[in-house]
Amino acid sequence: MHTVSIKNSIWLSFLLLFVTVGVFATGNAEKPVVNGNSLSVLVYIPGVLAGSPPYISMAEGANEFASEHQGVTVKVYEAGFNQAEWEEQLTSLVATGQYDIVLTTNPSLSDISQSIAKKFPNQKFVITDAQLAGNPQIRTYLYNQYEQSYFLGYLAGLVTTSSLPYANSDLKIGFIAAQEFPLLNKQIIPGFLDGAHRVNPNITLDFRVIGNWYDANKAAELALSMIEAKVDVFMTLSGGADQGLFKIAGEKGAYIVFPNTNSYGAVPKMVVGCGIMEQKKLTKEILGDVLQGKVAYGTATTVGIQEGYIDFISADPAYTENLPQSIRTKFDAFMADFHAGKIVYTVPSL
Incomplete structure (x- = not known):
């Protein structure tokens, strides 16, 4: 009995060491999107909100969604006008591991997100006003x-x-x-x-x-x-x-x-x-799908008049x-x- 207890203790210690090493090894690795009530969203604005209705609508839609769903948090980040800095900025934000999803808009963000996705294979991106299919980490919606x-x-x-x-x-x-x-x-x-x-x-x-x-x-x-x-x-x-x-x-x-x-x-x-362009409407629908685990990453969709996202006032x-x-x-x-x-x-x- 005494011998068995020693062996069990040794195996238990080894198991604890393995788990501990695994936890610390992951460090600030990106977080996978989970199906549940908790969701951390980075709204990455490639520019500034002032004077840009589509950017304002995305930020407003995300914040409204957060106010309507307990456990959802939103950070809106204005990247400024220097496009040369966008990839470095977004890489730094993703590297913190704080965000389940990056939500952004702008055709140029497709290439930038693809580059960042290679470094952080668990990070998910949803981009509106862009078109890219085939990347399992990225979902795009192109307004017609x-x-x-x-x-x-x-x-x-x-x-x-x-x-x-x-x-x-x-x-x-x-x-x-x-x-x-x-x-x-x-x-x-x-x-x-x-x-x-x-x-x-x-x-x-x-x-x-x-x-x-x-x-x-x-x-x-x-x-x-x-x-x-x-x-x-x-x-x-x-x-x-x-x-x-x-x-x-x-x-x-x-x-x-x-x-x-x-x-x-x-x-x-x-x-x-x-x-x-119904950016706020689409933003809230996207976040609802993310929260429920319904986003078809790797696909691209074009939305226009027939789908209810483009119209005349x-x-x-x-x-x-x-x-x-x-x-x-x-x-x-x-x-x-x-x-x-x-x-x-x-x-x-x-």
Whole structure:
């Protein structure tokens, strides 16, 4: 009996040593996502919240979800405008092992997340406004921004060919972008022009690039130059720099169709249409799936009008006030056909 007890003690000591070494060896290794009521979320904002409706919507959606679910914690991290720093920043955050899931948005985050995933094979990433399939650690959702640009382009076409006070006979619409990236060049810009051409194939596009997401003065300079070149309707995708366009459009007289959020109030009488990208809605649905262990990592989904994540905001009184009935009748009929799947188009590949 005494001999058996010694052997048992030896084996017990060895087992305790093995477990202890294993625990300390893992250190700050990344945490796997668990199916349960506890969830730690890092919302990584590739830029700043101010002036960026999609980023604001993601942060708000995540915080609202946390307030509605006990045990869910959210950290919102604003990465700033220097894209060269994003991978190092996100790597440092993931290395802490504090987050079950990294939730982010931006097409460039696909490549960055793939690089980080190689170093932390248990870390999971969900990225909206991006497209990547095949990586078992990453789930992506791409908003069909060709659709949104298409119907905003159609509205811009109706306005530039109209007799509205600031419309002219040159049939020229404008687009101001912060920076160029594949989604912009391959889908957003083509969609905007394709939609306008549905009204009149002679409409031309004046496209200008600021070079960053914050320089409102540069945006104002570009907008003024474009108005002088007879652009009478603008679309913009410039983050905080949008304020420069708003200022000039209000002072000089030019119309704006705006993507992703309700911005009718940005320039009274001049913002004639707004699209909506349901980032908050999708964010909350994603986190619900994460919490329940339902996320299909390794897959990519495109969501648009038919899925309920892209639409036009017509309920705001400004839409009725800023456009005459003649234009609204044509555009409302077009959107009804769009929702019914009657508008035929081909989304360019990325």
